[in-house]
Amino acid sequence: MERTDVAADAAVEVIPLGGLGEFGMNMLLVSCGDDALLVDAGVMFPEPELFGVDLVIPDLEVLERWRGRIVALVLTHGHEDHIGAIAHVFEHVSGPIYATPFTLALVEPKLDEHGIDPGDRLTAVAPRESVMAGPFRIEFLRVTHSMPDCVALAIHTPAGTIVHTGDFKVDQTPLDGEAFDLHRFAELGGQGVLALLSDSTNADRRGVTGSEREVRDGFEEVFSSAPGRILVAAFSTSVYRMQLLVDLAAQFDRRVAFVGRGMQHVSAIAERLGRLRIPAGVAVREADVRDLRPSEVLCLCTGSQGEPLAALPRIAIDDHRHVRLEPDDLVVFSARVIPGNEKAIGRVMNHVARRGAHIVGESDKHVHVSGHGSEEELKLVLSLVKPRYFVPIHGEYRQLARHARMATLVCPGTTVLMAQDGDVLRFDREGGRLAGRVAAGRVLIDGTRTGEVADEVLRDRRHLAGDGLVVPVVAIDGQTGALAQVPEVITRGLALDAKHDDVLRDAPSLLARAIEAAPQEERTDPGLLKERVRLEVQRMFRKRAGRRPLVLPVVLEV
Ligand SMILES: [Zn+2]
Ligand SMILES: [Zn+2]
Numbered sequence: 001m002e003r004t005d006v007a008a009d010a011a012v013e014v015i016p017l018g019g020l021g022e023f024g025m026n027m028l029l030v031s032c033g034d035d036a037l038l039v040d041a042g043v044m045f046p047e048p049e050l051f052g053v054d055l056v057i058p059d060l061e062v063l064e065r066w067r068g069r070i071v072a073l074v075l076t077h078g079h080e081d082h083i084g085a086i087a088h089v090f091e092h093v094s095g096p097i098y099a100t101p102f103t104l105a106l107v108e109p110k111l112d113e114h115g116i117d118p119g120d121r122l123t124a125v126a127p128r129e130s131v132m133a134g135p136f137r138i139e140f141l142r143v144t145h146s147m148p149d150c151v152a153l154a155i156h157t158p159a160g161t162i163v164h165t166g167d168f169k170v171d172q173t174p175l176d177g178e179a180f181d182l183h184r185f186a187e188l189g190g191q192g193v194l195a196l197l198s199d200s201t202n203a204d205r206r207g208v209t210g211s212e213r214e215v216r217d218g219f220e221e222v223f224s225s226a227p228g229r230i231l232v233a234a235f236s237t238s239v240y241r242m243q244l245l246v247d248l249a250a251q252f253d254r255r256v257a258f259v260g261r262g263m264q265h266v267s268a269i270a271e272r273l274g275r276l277r278i279p280a281g282v283a284v285r286e287a288d289v290r291d292l293r294p295s296e297v298l299c300l301c302t303g304s305q306g307e308p309l310a311a312l313p314r315i316a317i318d319d320h321r322h323v324r325l326e327p328d329d330l331v332v333f334s335a336r337v338i339p340g341n342e343k344a345i346g347r348v349m350n351h352v353a354r355r356g357a358h359i360v361g362e363s364d365k366h367v368h369v370s371g372h373g374s375e376e377e378l379k380l381v382l383s384l385v386k387p388r389y390f391v392p393i394h395g396e397y398r399q400l401a402r403h404a405r406m407a408t409l410v411c412p413g414t415t416v417l418m419a420q421d422g423d424v425l426r427f428d429r430e431g432g433r434l435a436g437r438v439a440a441g442r443v444l445i446d447g448t449r450t451g452e453v454a455d456e457v458l459r460d461r462r463h464l465a466g467d468g469l470v471v472p473v474v475a476i477d478g479q480t481g482a483l484a485q486v487p488e489v490i491t492r493g494l495a496l497d498a499k500h501d502d503v504l505r506d507a508p509s510l511l512a513r514a515i516e517a518a519p520q521e522e523r524t525d526p527g528l529l530k531e532r533v534r535l536e537v538q539r540m541f542r543k544r545a546g547r548r549p550l551v552l553p554v555v556l557e558v
Contacts, residue, residue: 010158011428014195017440018042018058019394021420023201023339024081025442026394027058027089028164029066032157035134036066038073038093039153039164043084044442057085058421059441063092072133075099076166077150078106079237087114096123098131098138102149105269106237127151127181142181144171146212146371147237148275152185159427160194163385167199167394169209169373170380175240176275182384189385194427195417196387200395201372203403209374212240215334218366219245223252228294228328228357230254232367233304233312234335236262239270241334242300246278249298255284259323260302260311267300286322299323304335306344308531313344316351317521317528327356334367344527351521378403382410389432390414391425468494470549472511472537474529478557481523487511489537491549500545511536526555 012032018025024044030037044056063070072095075083086097086107099107101124111118125131127142137156144150145167153164163185170180202209222230234241249256256278258267264286270276289297301323303310312331314320325331331352337345349359362368372394373381382390390411392403397420404416417432419425422440426433469492475484489507496504514536515523522528533553541547 011426012157012159012162013435014162014197014391014425014427015062015438016393016419016421016423016425017062018044018421018442019081020392020400020423021397023394023396025056025058025085026082027085028197028393029062029070030136030155030157030162031066032135032159034069035136036070037133037136037138037155038063038070038089039155040076040082040166041073041085041089042079042081044081055084056442056444057088059439059443060088060092061439063089067092068094071095071136072131072138073097074133074138074153075103075107076153076164077145078103078147079167082167083107083110086110087116090116090118095133096121096131098123098125098133098140100125100127100140100149100151102147102270102273102275105273106266109265125151128184141184142178143168144174144178144180145169146235146241147239148176148178148270154184154188154193157194160388161188161192162195162197163188163193163387164197164393165199165381167201167372168377168381169202169371170377171211173211173213175212175243182380185381185384189387193385193387195389195391195425195432196382196385197391197393198378198381198403199372200378200392200399200403202370202374203378203392203395203399203406205370205374206376207374208376209372210369212244212369214369215241215367216244216248219248219332221365222330222332222360222367223248223254226295226328226330226358228326228330229289229297229299230330230332231259231299231301231312231315231323231325232332232334233301235304236260236266236302238335239266239275242267242270243276245298245300246276246282250279250282254296254298255288255292256282256298256300257284257286257289257323259286259289259299259315259320262302263300263311289323294326294328303348304333304345305338305341306346306348306527308344308528313348313351313528316348316355317519317525318355319519319522325352325355325357329355329357331357331359332367333359333361336368336370347525347527351525375406379406379410382407382414386411387414389427390416391419392416467547468492468549470494470537470541470551471554472507472533472551473554473556474511474515474533475556475558476515476523476529478524481520483512483515484556484558487515487533494547494549496545496547500547503540503544506544507537507540510540526557530555 015029017027026042028039139154140151301311303312390407392400426435471490473488
């Protein structure tokens, strides 16, 4: 196989800071000499046991060390696990932020929310375009995924070309007609690629993932048989899914309401950029839903993961301002279940079923297709790129290992480097190898859901030292939702002056009153109750003591 010659003393290091050995939180540092380049700045959604945490982002200590020398940030696409930490990462980057227009349109409001003015640093790029950043030439390649405007990267470095796929599947019939640039992948492979870093999310699925178009038939059956409202829970970034549903709504004479902040936000951006086409008269506001006959309604809702404050979970317990469920309604779950969210989603389904509405999931009809390539697609990319080194990325260890085995089958001459977050991959005259580790880990962030993003509280040691920790313990009768005893409120590292310490005295009874005032369904649902307790306690300490402690509610069912 071809060898990529490494120029004398041109060493390049690749350090994954998130996304390897776990799902989400994708971020990777590429350095050469005194310059570094950052690829993606993602978040991971908190697992249910991390009560009260809103966001999990990679530990930024490494970036701190590179401060002033990170010449650019490159974003592959607009999913939260690739751009969600942008506001936290922004100040560590000295140069431009390169991304496609749709990705940038999702990034802008995130910076804005945090009061960050990027000036002229947001730079739109197009597939097949190249930009220079320090010693790197970064080339963008079109890939297909579950949202528009996604790219892979060919990073041309003094040590050779590194191809980073971003997230992808090989959709041969993309809804927007913008095809995966397989030709350029093949060309690069012919010229010689030093290392391929490729998406392993679905490495344990056989065959081919399938086109975004494939769910049309499943949804057509839903539309032709549903007598009442149709509610579809999906990720708000699933713009292709949105388009397909908008088109079906038009065809079946239904009006579409985007329900939930995320849905409204992303659909508005997509429409503005011409990525979502809504025929005149098809879209209605949330508030208009109740004036329409049920058979005229399609609601696209947030909350596919059972998030307590999102649209569908609120609708499911009759706690939504505009949308109510009736027995003839049909609720479609059109999203992957992120591992760890099964219980929360199951509870939402129970609430839906209790209202007599029908539930359609992936096991009933083909109403969801993944955005990540399965085995045959991963092999295709490997065989086109024929890298000298292969580094599986985006996945837990078992997916990375599966992907590694595929590489040894497809490209016998390729050396696999298995890395996890924090590993330093070094490419120099001696070749490529693991060469040490840096600190990598997670930082938990609290507060974005309450809209107090500017004041958000970093949940690390510094934060705990400053504002302390509050653990409200609530024991509840799982059947009736009645309090089994007065809640306990335990604090650590929270120093209050005499003027404010009455909040500690009053907290248990205030909390008890707030819980008793909540609807029974919320009190018997531990996920919803935890969220309620967290918000109440946060508010109490903020209002009465001016403090923002970290609140970790514990709900015991007795
Ligand atoms: Zn993605
Ligand atoms: Zn991703």
